[in-house]
Amino acid sequence: MSQTKREQINAKIDEHHLLMEEIIxxxxxxxxxxxQRLTRIEEVLGMSDQKEAHxxxxxxxxxxxxxxxxxxxxxxxxxxxxxxxxxGSANQ
Numbered sequence: 158m159s160q161t162k163r164e165q166i167n168a169k170i171d172e173h174h175l176l177m178e179e180i181i182x183x184x185x186x187x188x189x190x191x192x193q194r195l196t197r198i199e200e201v202l203g204m205s206d207q208k209e210a211h212x213x214x215x216x217x218x219x220x221x222x223x224x225x226x227x228x229x230x231x232x233x234x235x236x237x238x239x240x241x242x243x244x245g246s247a248n249q
Contacts, residue, residue, distance in 0.1 A: 166242055174235050181228045188224065192217045 195213055 163242060167239070170235060170238060170242075174231075177231050178228075181224060181231070184224055185221070188217065188221055 195217060199213070
């Protein structure tokens, strides 16, 4: 694989990586705002049942954890792709 082709592939991967980080960052902002809204709703409704309020908060935390795991998996995938590209170009 030529150096130019490898650089083009790396540039495209970097571009997609940045795009995915922007999307995931936006999702994190959205989840934070949803959590804030949920807290306000709980306050307005005077949810005295802490079990129910805790359940809703736990669901938001679970979504945040899944988002974090998705970001880590994406980062690992890009790292693997870079290693494979570099390994393939080293063999040629």
